[in-house]
Amino acid sequence: MKLRLIVVYISLLILSGCWNSRELNEIGIAVGLGIDKTEDDQVLLTVQLVNPAEISTKQSGGSRAPIVTYQEKGDSLFEALRRMTKTVPRKTYFPHLRMLVIGEKAAEEGIATSLDLMERDQEFRPDFYVVIAKDHDAQDILDLLVPVEKITAQNLFTKLETSSKVWAPTAALKFGDLLDQFTSQGKHPVISGVQIIGDEKAGKQMENLQSVDPSTRLQYNDLAVFEGDRLKGWLDESQSKGYNYIISDVTSTIVNIPCKEEKDSISIEILNTNSKMTSKMMNGQPHMEVNVKATGNVGEVECPINLQTSETIERLEKQTEKDIEMQINHAITVAKEDFQLDIFGFGDEIHRAHPAYWKRIKSKWDETFVDMPINVKVEVNIRQSGRRSNPFINNLKE
Structure with missing residues (x-):
């Protein structure tokens, strides 16, 4: 027992060593990093450091x-x-480091060379998130003071993790995973975008941090599509959702099913999804099938409906399947027609399943992808209708 206590005490000393007051006085802890390009093609680097005295509740x-x-x-x-x-x-x-923010202009010109240092230097861990500043430079994002989380980079980090778990259109992509996508011949990178909502100048003032209703906020919006290391364009919210369904990256989200009156709807809470890609060769050409299975609950009802019958549940399942299938097909259409890029990793599936064919076709895979038939199948299972199987709205007096 004593030996165990000694081991624990030594471990605590080792683990807490970098946080003692002496070392805090010697180092600046970077939590956010921004990369932009200047007009003369130089790299503009922005580093966000923590102010320890203001983070500490005792000293602040x-x-x-x-x-x-x-x-x-x-x-x-x-x-x-x-x-x-x-x-x-x-x-x-x-x-x-928690966040790497890349300005939209820098992303359009190419970012691979700027990332080499972070991949090479041992001081950079591969577990920080990467986002693109949509319509802004990275320095604009990191200069903001935002509420709730005192540190802007931590605000972005927490918001991205939470949103990716409960709202499908965002993608929490870590630096190590981004490097894998850069080197993959069968999938182009897709990265979440972040925007400034409100008055940018006001967001740099302390009043924005202290306000009950801040005039400036940061919001994740759309997914950035890359060809190699260059930004080519954006997927909107619906297309982003379809993208995440295909790559099996939807943990939870909401699907709204319209009632008979279009202004009202029934919200289905998707709790779990699983997507599988399968390929087969027909007449020497690849065909792809995407199978998505999802489970969910009835989350909110805005119109009279009887949730106690299997027919009602089956109808809601079919409507939910139709909605998900529509978003998936929309994302595929945009990838084929607007970008002519395989952003889903279908090429990786072809590589695994048909290596000999892939060896011949990999240099012109995107052209092949554009013409490749893709069949989408969605299966939804609604398990529960909440605490009330009979919505109280059914009994409202006229």
């Missing part, structure tokens, strides 16, 4: 911002980072 006086950002330019990310030592008072420490 509320008069200073909880974060501080520094910026520097360079011909490479590495050079900009080293140049930043001229203005940053402490050595920048990256193992606790």
